[in-house]
Amino acid sequence: MIFFRRQAPLLVTLVTGLVFAAQYYVPHPASEQLLTSVTKWMQIIGGFALVLGVTSLFHLHAVRIRRREPGWGYSLILYAGLLGTIAVGLWANGKETMDGAPTAFGWIYTYMLVPLQGTMFAILAFFIASAAYRSFRARSREAAVLLAAAIIVMMGRVPLGEYLLPASGDVSQWILNVLNASVRRAILIGVSLGAVALSFKIIFGVERSYLGGGKE
Amino acid sequence: MPFDTLLGAWIATGLTLFILSFLYEDNPLFKVAEHLYVGVSVGYTIVKAYDTVIIHLIYEPIVKQGDWSLLIPLSIGMLMLTRYVPKAAWLSRYAFAFIVGVGSGLAIPRTISSYILKQVEDTVRPLASMVPGDGLTFSFNLLNPASNLNTIIILLGVTSVLFYFFFSVEHTGAGKAVARTGILFLMISFGAAFGYTVMARMSLLIGRLTDLIEFSDPSYGRATLWLAAVTVAALVIWARQRREQPPEG
Amino acid sequence: MTFAERMLKIDRRIIFAVIGLCTLLPLLYPVGLPIKVSPEVRGVYDYIESLPPGSVFLLSMDFDPASKPELYPQSIAILRHAFRKNLRVIVMTLWVTGTGLADQVISQIAQETGKVNGRDYVFLGWSPGAGSVIINMGQDLYTTFPVDYYGKPTKELPVLEGVQNLRDVNYAVSLAAGNPGVEAWYVFGKDKYKFELGGGCTGVIAPGLYPLLRSGQINGLIGGLRGAAEYESLIGQKGRAVAGMDAQSATHFAIIVLVILCNIFYVSLRRKQKG
Numbered sequence: 001m002i003f004f005r006r007q008a009p010l011l012v013t014l015v016t017g018l019v020f021a022a023q024y025y026v027p028h029p030a031s032e033q034l035l036t037s038v039t040k041w042m043q044i045i046g047g048f049a050l051v052l053g054v055t056s057l058f059h060l061h062a063v064r065i066r067r068r069e070p071g072w073g074y075s076l077i078l079y080a081g082l083l084g085t086i087a088v089g090l091w092a093n094g095k096e097t098m099d100g101a102p103t104a105f106g107w108i109y110t111y112m113l114v115p116l117q118g119t120m121f122a123i124l125a126f127f128i129a130s131a132a133y134r135s136f137r138a139r140s141r142e143a144a145v146l147l148a149a150a151i152i153v154m155m156g157r158v159p160l161g162e163y164l165l166p167a168s169g170d171v172s173q174w175i176l177n178v179l180n181a182s183v184r185r186a187i188l189i190g191v192s193l194g195a196v197a198l199s200f201k202i203i204f205g206v207e208r209s210y211l212g213g214g215k216e
Numbered sequence: 217m218p219f220d221t222l223l224g225a226w227i228a229t230g231l232t233l234f235i236l237s238f239l240y241e242d243n244p245l246f247k248v249a250e251h252l253y254v255g256v257s258v259g260y261t262i263v264k265a266y267d268t269v270i271i272h273l274i275y276e277p278i279v280k281q282g283d284w285s286l287l288i289p290l291s292i293g294m295l296m297l298t299r300y301v302p303k304a305a306w307l308s309r310y311a312f313a314f315i316v317g318v319g320s321g322l323a324i325p326r327t328i329s330s331y332i333l334k335q336v337e338d339t340v341r342p343l344a345s346m347v348p349g350d351g352l353t354f355s356f357n358l359l360n361p362a363s364n365l366n367t368i369i370i371l372l373g374v375t376s377v378l379f380y381f382f383f384s385v386e387h388t389g390a391g392k393a394v395a396r397t398g399i400l401f402l403m404i405s406f407g408a409a410f411g412y413t414v415m416a417r418m419s420l421l422i423g424r425l426t427d428l429i430e431f432s433d434p435s436y437g438r439a440t441l442w443l444a445a446v447t448v449a450a451l452v453i454w455a456r457q458r459r460e461q462p463p464e465g
Numbered sequence: 466m467t468f469a470e471r472m473l474k475i476d477r478r479i480i481f482a483v484i485g486l487c488t489l490l491p492l493l494y495p496v497g498l499p500i501k502v503s504p505e506v507r508g509v510y511d512y513i514e515s516l517p518p519g520s521v522f523l524l525s526m527d528f529d530p531a532s533k534p535e536l537y538p539q540s541i542a543i544l545r546h547a548f549r550k551n552l553r554v555i556v557m558t559l560w561v562t563g564t565g566l567a568d569q570v571i572s573q574i575a576q577e578t579g580k581v582n583g584r585d586y587v588f589l590g591w592s593p594g595a596g597s598v599i600i601n602m603g604q605d606l607y608t609t610f611p612v613d614y615y616g617k618p619t620k621e622l623p624v625l626e627g628v629q630n631l632r633d634v635n636y637a638v639s640l641a642a643g644n645p646g647v648e649a650w651y652v653f654g655k656d657k658y659k660f661e662l663g664g665g666c667t668g669v670i671a672p673g674l675y676p677l678l679r680s681g682q683i684n685g686l687i688g689g690l691r692g693a694a695e696y697e698s699l700i701g702q703k704g705r706a707v708a709g710m711d712a713q714s715a716t717h718f719a720i721i722v723l724v725i726l727c728n729i730f731y732v733s734l735r736r737k738q739k740g
Contacts, residue, residue: 423534
């Protein structure tokens, strides 16, 4: 029984991992058909994974409401928004527009989801300004270099900066295309080597944390 | 102005201002908007997942077109859901094993090709150019990223940063100079990243304020101005109530 | 407390107010400074400009409402350009909450330019799976999207005639706010299926895409609202992006001044502490 609980899943990972790593190098029509079918399956499985991600949220707030914990009123609002959106969405068959005209689901998307999510991220502008003022200090030579580069790029990427100091535009282009590109390239190569190594570890069963679920 | 657009403009403006009120202090208006945001976005995701996956990717192909092979991914997906049943949770491991196995297998050769081989290929370009007629030339133009001088700088940057992150060798002597060069390149890159992040965040704010300005138009009933007054009044009342309440404990 | 100390400990709400004003005032009273076009943005523009009418153009709007202010203007400008060049446009998204935005923009621009759904463009909608979707499209487009977003079978659409998979796409542009995005389109798409690829992205991820730009893996990069403004100037139809540039200038300078001030106060405080 232990085999089916522990070893067999690792065997599944090993086989699928090796098959699909090898598939890249095999141009035979059967191999291509395998790729087409399995990536189609991954679409469907990906949908289930999405649902898995959101259901834990249900549970958290349902508990809060049931136990009348402080702030349970807000959890009620969350549930109202959740269930209301689902109800309206199913009624509109999941479509935001019907023959060009917006549905109620489209209304919720345009006048609730977009402004809410947009503003949540827009207020970060204020925090980045206040954080920059509090902590962006040139405490060392390296920090001074960072500061100088940041100021040059901030100036060079806006019309006012290019108008006042045309060189700032050219210098920031050079910083981005040459200096920044080289650093990001090194980071990309390094991270990718690490990712490939991790993928091999997962395929060969050295790294098992992704399994989770249940005892053993 | 159709009624649903007008109502939508007022709701959108109100919700925007509720979230902006967080800048003054964390208050009930913000909490209402925040929880509503989570609820609506999760609800939207669920509706879309149901419509796309259940109806269009599973139900219609299997039932209407008789593609029974899709029962395989359907069962794998169902296995994933057993994660919630403590006694049967070990079955979900097969689903995760399959997903991770396929994902890793697909990613390995593609990552090696795209991120390692291609990137290294572009780094080790010729340091001087052969021009027919002129022979060997060296271009100094800093503004052209493909010039020979820039090619040398890029090579220097990539190798020094890679060396800096290679911790298996001690950074002493000549290694220290290379590592210090790497740090210098890194700092410039982080500075550029900070500049771009500032640009991005400010753009997001500009976008929201543009909408607020649009909704302050008389055709929308000056929604922004009225709702801003209401929000400020509510904040003032709430702040006063908090001050008057005796401290707990 | 000295002046420097007091200034360093200033209430952050004053800084919020400064930023708020620097954003609001230029939006209400624009100046309209000229915008220089960068080679990165020109890369995308020139390639679309060079495509003959009837070429297949794929636009993947891989972002959600959080990035709407930066990427929505980019999508508007690119679609206007593509329709002006009479390209066959395929629109889709890899981000579930971006579906509504993609639906809105394609409907709006198509109506504006008189293009017909099914004949001049198709909206495929969203599919879960990220990299797998791209690979599947590279193998067989009709397996991934048997119907378009509105339920019409894709095999019967005139706009997709002769298009079997991604190899038949002449140019693909991914407007990305993160992962899955431009990188995924390269790694799972262009690497094997060899179509030309361009990118648009938010300012946050833009610096990270420069290695791909330099190596030619993407042939152009439209970065943030500034990139959108440059593209709008190139197509000669100024919109929200150009209108936001003055506010962008003002806020950048506000941050620069704040950072310089903070360092001046910090240095003067350190001098006092030492001396």
